[in-house]
Amino acid sequence: MARKEFIRLFESNILIFDKLADRLKKDPAQLCGHSRQQISVLVRLYIKGKAKLKDIAHSEFVSTPNLCATFRKLEKDGLVARTIDEADRRNTWYACTKHGEELAIEALEVFRSSIEKLFENLSQKDEMVITQSMKNINDILTKMELGNA
Numbered sequence: 001m002a003r004k005e006f007i008r009l010f011e012s013n014i015l016i017f018d019k020l021a022d023r024l025k026k027d028p029a030q031l032c033g034h035s036r037q038q039i040s041v042l043v044r045l046y047i048k049g050k051a052k053l054k055d056i057a058h059s060e061f062v063s064t065p066n067l068c069a070t071f072r073k074l075e076k077d078g079l080v081a082r083t084i085d086e087a088d089r090r091n092t093w094y095a096c097t098k099h100g101e102e103l104a105i106e107a108l109e110v111f112r113s114s115i116e117k118l119f120e121n122l123s124q125k126d127e128m129v130i131t132q133s134m135k136n137i138n139d140i141l142t143k144m145e146l147g148n149a
Helices: 002-025 036-048 053-060 064-076 098-118 124-148
Strands: 080-084 092-096
Touching: 002 098, 036 053, 036 064, 036 080, 036 092, 036 098, 053 064, 053 092, 064 080, 092 098
Parallel strands: none
Antiparallel strands: 080 092
């Protein structure tokens, strides 16, 4: 019985988070003339560090060929740099340039401001409850991730 309730709550929370994410997306989709996907890739590289194209495609839920155009634009604009893996020349690594890091930081600030605006009318009590609940969920999910690694 508890497992079924957990599954229903998990499903419900996913749907609620999707709705909240849609409200965040109503803000301008462009930042300095770049698409949401380009900014998403840039922020991912900034946070996680250099990565291979196929790994980023997997994280972004897009095909590798579809992501190539994104990287061409980011590279042309001087936001990412690519290097060939000397150990295995079939692999190419992508990383943020200094300019790319600056834009990623700016994008994160815009995103954080949007989240703050979304929750600005939340009572302090509700904010504390949600914050503690999210801490608990993050702790448990981190344990799961480490256990599945």
